[in-house]
Amino acid sequence: MCIHISMADDLPRIAVWDPDEVSIHIARGFQVRDVLREVRDILTIDLGAPVSRGGPLRCFCGMRVDLPRELFPCDLEAQAG
Numbered sequence: 735m736c737i738h739i740s741m742a743d744d745l746p747r748i749a750v751w752d753p754d755e756v757s758i759h760i761a762r763g764f765q766v767r768d769v770l771r772e773v774r775d776i777l778t779i780d781l782g783a784p785v786s787r788g789g790p791l792r793c794f795c796g797m798r799v800d801l802p803r804e805l806f807p808c809d810l811e812a813q814a815g
Contacts, residue, residue: 736793737781739773741804748772751780766805773801 742750742759749772750759758776760769774791777783783794791799 736795736797737777737783737799739799739801741802749776751776760802760805762804769801769805773799 736756738755738757740757740759741762743762745759745761748761748764748768750761751757752759758773760773770791774786777791777793777799778785781794783799784792784796786792791801793799
């Protein structure tokens with residue numbers, strides 16, 4: 735069972751763990767560095783995932799956790815151009 739990350743509107747915090755969907759919802763409109771910090775904290779502190787300093791985020795099962803492309807709008811523009 736791996737964690738999935740998705741963007742959402744109207745969240746009470748930057749990132750929220752939803753155990754029913756095995757996902758982390760990220761609020762739109764926050765700086766990427768703040769989102770990464772929140773998601774890393776949820777994965778490592780709350781869920782016991784391995785710490786990944788500077789590397790890809792990991793699920794508690796060890797699999798890589800991908801972030802939504804929507805989080806990186808500049809990257810999407812570069813790829814489209």
